[in-house]
Amino acid sequence: NAGVTQTPKFRILKIGQSMTLQCAQDMNHNYMYWYRQDPGMGLKLIYYSVGAGITDKGEVPNGYNVSRSTTEDFPLRLELAAPSQTSVYFCASSYGQGHTEAFFGQGTRLTVV
Protein backbone atom coordinates (compact mmCIF):
# COMPACT_ATOMS: atom_id res chain seq x y z
CA ASN A 1 0.00 0.00 0.00
CA ALA A 2 1.90 3.06 -1.27
CA GLY A 3 -0.34 5.79 0.23
CA VAL A 4 0.63 9.21 -1.16
CA THR A 5 3.54 9.23 -3.60
CA GLN A 6 5.36 12.37 -4.69
CA THR A 7 7.93 12.74 -7.47
CA PRO A 8 10.58 13.99 -7.75
CA LYS A 9 12.09 14.03 -4.26
CA PHE A 10 14.58 16.77 -5.10
CA ARG A 11 14.83 19.33 -7.90
CA ILE A 12 16.90 22.39 -8.70
CA LEU A 13 15.33 24.90 -11.08
CA LYS A 14 16.69 28.02 -12.65
CA ILE A 15 14.74 31.26 -12.35
CA GLY A 16 12.06 31.40 -15.04
CA GLN A 17 11.91 27.66 -15.66
CA SER A 18 8.72 25.65 -15.22
CA MET A 19 8.05 22.23 -13.78
CA THR A 20 5.33 19.93 -12.56
CA LEU A 21 5.38 18.22 -9.19
CA GLN A 22 3.58 14.90 -9.33
CA CYS A 23 1.32 13.47 -6.63
CA ALA A 24 -0.61 10.23 -6.68
CA GLN A 25 -2.64 8.43 -4.02
CA ASP A 26 -3.98 4.87 -4.06
CA MET A 27 -6.42 5.13 -1.14
CA ASN A 28 -9.41 6.29 -3.23
CA HIS A 29 -9.51 9.55 -1.30
CA ASN A 30 -11.72 12.31 -2.62
CA TYR A 31 -9.80 15.22 -1.13
CA MET A 32 -6.26 16.17 -2.06
CA TYR A 33 -4.05 19.08 -1.06
CA TRP A 34 -0.76 20.81 -1.78
CA TYR A 35 1.14 22.50 1.04
CA ARG A 36 4.50 24.22 1.15
CA GLN A 37 6.82 24.34 4.15
CA ASP A 38 9.46 27.02 4.50
CA PRO A 39 12.37 26.55 6.96
CA GLY A 40 11.27 26.75 10.59
CA MET A 41 7.67 27.29 9.61
CA GLY A 42 4.48 25.32 9.57
CA LEU A 43 2.83 24.21 6.35
CA LYS A 44 0.73 26.58 4.26
CA LEU A 45 -2.02 25.45 1.90
CA ILE A 46 -1.45 26.21 -1.80
CA TYR A 47 -4.38 24.49 -3.54
CA TYR A 48 -6.86 21.77 -2.77
CA SER A 49 -9.35 19.57 -4.59
CA VAL A 50 -12.53 17.90 -3.38
CA GLY A 51 -12.84 15.60 -6.36
CA ALA A 52 -11.95 15.08 -10.00
CA GLY A 53 -12.46 18.28 -11.98
CA ILE A 54 -12.80 20.49 -8.87
CA THR A 55 -9.97 22.62 -7.51
CA ASP A 56 -9.76 25.72 -5.35
CA LYS A 57 -7.15 28.13 -4.02
CA GLY A 58 -5.64 27.91 -0.59
CA GLU A 59 -3.72 30.51 1.38
CA VAL A 60 -0.72 30.93 -0.97
CA PRO A 61 -1.76 30.09 -4.58
CA ASN A 62 0.16 32.75 -6.51
CA GLY A 63 2.66 31.31 -8.98
CA TYR A 64 1.09 27.84 -9.00
CA ASN A 65 -1.57 25.94 -10.92
CA VAL A 66 -3.21 22.58 -10.38
CA SER A 67 -5.47 20.16 -12.19
CA ARG A 68 -7.42 17.09 -11.09
CA SER A 69 -8.40 14.93 -14.01
CA THR A 70 -8.57 11.69 -11.99
CA THR A 71 -9.25 10.76 -8.37
CA GLU A 72 -5.70 9.43 -8.00
CA ASP A 73 -3.57 12.28 -9.37
CA PHE A 74 -3.14 15.91 -8.35
CA PRO A 75 -0.15 17.57 -10.09
CA LEU A 76 1.14 21.00 -9.09
CA ARG A 77 2.51 23.22 -11.85
CA LEU A 78 5.06 25.97 -11.26
CA GLU A 79 5.27 28.52 -14.04
CA LEU A 80 8.19 30.96 -14.23
CA ALA A 81 9.95 29.73 -11.09
CA ALA A 82 11.15 32.39 -8.63
CA PRO A 83 13.56 32.14 -5.65
CA SER A 84 10.57 32.71 -3.33
CA GLN A 85 9.27 29.30 -4.43
CA THR A 86 12.26 27.55 -2.88
CA SER A 87 10.55 25.32 -0.34
CA VAL A 88 9.54 21.78 0.52
CA TYR A 89 6.25 20.80 -1.09
CA PHE A 90 3.92 18.25 0.46
CA CYS A 91 0.94 16.57 -1.11
CA ALA A 92 -1.76 15.14 1.14
CA SER A 93 -5.06 13.36 0.85
CA SER A 94 -8.04 12.56 3.03
CA TYR A 95 -11.23 10.59 2.61
CA GLY A 96 -13.94 13.11 3.29
CA GLN A 97 -15.26 16.30 4.73
CA GLY A 98 -13.20 17.64 7.57
CA HIS A 99 -13.46 14.76 9.98
CA THR A 100 -10.92 12.33 8.70
CA GLU A 101 -7.20 11.86 9.03
CA ALA A 102 -4.87 13.43 6.46
CA PHE A 103 -2.10 11.37 4.90
CA PHE A 104 1.04 13.04 3.60
CA GLY A 105 3.62 12.23 0.97
CA GLN A 106 7.35 12.37 1.65
CA GLY A 107 7.76 15.78 0.09
CA THR A 108 9.60 17.39 -2.83
CA ARG A 109 12.50 19.65 -1.94
CA LEU A 110 12.69 22.40 -4.57
CA THR A 111 15.47 24.96 -4.92
CA VAL A 112 15.19 27.84 -7.38
CA VAL A 113 18.52 29.48 -8.25
Place this chain on the structure above:
Amino acid sequence: KQEVTQIPAALSVPEGENLVLNCSFTDSAIYNLQWFRQDPGKGLTSLLLIQSSQREQTSGRLNASLDKSSGRSTLYIAASQPGDSATYLCAGGTSYGKLTFGQGTILTVHP
Protein backbone atom coordinates in the same frame (compact mmCIF):
# COMPACT_ATOMS: atom_id res chain seq x y z
CA LYS B 1 -8.53 33.73 9.79
CA GLN B 2 -7.41 30.74 11.80
CA GLU B 3 -4.01 31.09 13.45
CA VAL B 4 -2.28 28.25 15.25
CA THR B 5 0.56 28.77 17.71
CA GLN B 6 2.79 26.16 19.32
CA ILE B 7 4.74 26.59 22.52
CA PRO B 8 7.57 25.96 23.17
CA ALA B 9 9.41 26.30 19.84
CA ALA B 10 12.05 23.86 21.08
CA LEU B 11 12.36 21.53 24.02
CA SER B 12 15.26 19.43 25.26
CA VAL B 13 14.67 16.84 27.98
CA PRO B 14 16.46 13.85 29.46
CA GLU B 15 15.20 10.40 28.65
CA GLY B 16 12.35 9.20 30.85
CA GLU B 17 10.71 12.57 31.46
CA ASN B 18 7.03 13.17 30.91
CA LEU B 19 6.43 16.24 28.78
CA VAL B 20 3.68 18.45 27.42
CA LEU B 21 3.55 20.26 24.09
CA ASN B 22 1.07 23.09 23.72
CA CYS B 23 -1.02 24.24 20.76
CA SER B 24 -3.44 27.16 20.69
CA PHE B 25 -5.83 28.24 17.94
CA THR B 26 -7.84 31.42 17.43
CA ASP B 27 -11.00 30.10 15.74
CA SER B 28 -12.96 27.56 17.79
CA ALA B 29 -14.98 26.49 14.72
CA ILE B 30 -12.60 23.67 13.92
CA TYR B 31 -13.74 20.23 12.76
CA ASN B 32 -10.79 18.46 14.35
CA LEU B 33 -7.29 18.87 15.70
CA GLN B 34 -4.45 16.71 14.46
CA TRP B 35 -1.00 16.14 15.86
CA PHE B 36 1.77 15.12 13.49
CA ARG B 37 5.37 14.03 13.83
CA GLN B 38 7.99 15.10 11.31
CA ASP B 39 11.49 13.61 11.20
CA PRO B 40 14.27 15.61 9.49
CA GLY B 41 13.92 15.51 5.71
CA LYS B 42 10.79 13.38 5.92
CA GLY B 43 7.07 13.76 5.49
CA LEU B 44 4.44 14.10 8.19
CA THR B 45 3.14 11.13 10.15
CA SER B 46 -0.24 11.48 11.81
CA LEU B 47 -0.11 10.73 15.53
CA LEU B 48 -3.55 11.56 16.86
CA LEU B 49 -6.77 13.02 15.51
CA ILE B 50 -9.29 14.55 17.91
CA GLN B 51 -12.74 15.31 16.54
CA SER B 52 -14.35 18.57 17.65
CA SER B 53 -16.86 16.61 19.75
CA GLN B 54 -14.12 14.75 21.62
CA ARG B 55 -12.01 15.81 24.59
CA GLU B 56 -9.00 13.54 24.16
CA GLN B 57 -7.38 10.70 22.29
CA THR B 58 -4.72 8.24 23.37
CA SER B 59 -2.24 6.10 21.51
CA GLY B 60 0.38 4.24 23.49
CA ARG B 61 2.50 6.78 25.38
CA LEU B 62 0.77 9.69 23.67
CA ASN B 63 -2.30 11.51 24.89
CA ALA B 64 -3.81 14.55 23.21
CA SER B 65 -6.53 16.75 24.64
CA LEU B 66 -8.76 19.37 23.06
CA ASP B 67 -10.54 22.29 24.71
CA LYS B 68 -12.40 24.19 22.01
CA SER B 69 -13.77 26.83 24.36
CA SER B 70 -10.29 27.97 25.36
CA GLY B 71 -8.75 27.28 21.95
CA ARG B 72 -6.13 24.90 23.28
CA SER B 73 -4.79 21.43 22.67
CA THR B 74 -1.98 19.62 24.45
CA LEU B 75 0.09 16.60 23.50
CA TYR B 76 1.35 14.63 26.47
CA ILE B 77 4.27 12.24 25.95
CA ALA B 78 4.91 9.81 28.79
CA ALA B 79 8.32 8.35 29.60
CA SER B 80 10.09 10.04 26.70
CA GLN B 81 12.72 8.15 24.68
CA PRO B 82 15.50 9.30 22.34
CA GLY B 83 13.45 7.90 19.46
CA ASP B 84 10.78 10.51 20.23
CA SER B 85 13.15 13.23 19.01
CA ALA B 86 11.43 14.98 16.10
CA THR B 87 9.38 18.04 15.23
CA TYR B 88 5.78 17.89 16.43
CA LEU B 89 3.16 19.85 14.51
CA CYS B 90 -0.44 20.52 15.41
CA ALA B 91 -3.04 21.50 12.84
CA GLY B 92 -6.64 22.65 13.06
CA GLY B 93 -8.95 21.09 10.49
CA THR B 94 -11.68 23.16 8.87
CA SER B 95 -14.01 22.88 5.89
CA TYR B 96 -13.02 20.49 3.09
CA GLY B 97 -10.35 18.97 5.30
CA LYS B 98 -8.11 22.01 5.02
CA LEU B 99 -5.46 22.19 7.75
CA THR B 100 -3.95 25.25 9.42
CA PHE B 101 -0.61 24.37 10.95
CA GLY B 102 1.38 25.69 13.84
CA GLN B 103 5.10 26.27 13.43
CA GLY B 104 6.01 23.14 15.35
CA THR B 105 7.93 22.18 18.48
CA ILE B 106 11.38 20.67 17.99
CA LEU B 107 11.80 17.97 20.62
CA THR B 108 15.17 16.52 21.59
CA VAL B 109 15.30 13.66 24.08
CA HIS B 110 18.85 12.94 25.19
CA PRO B 111 20.02 9.69 26.80
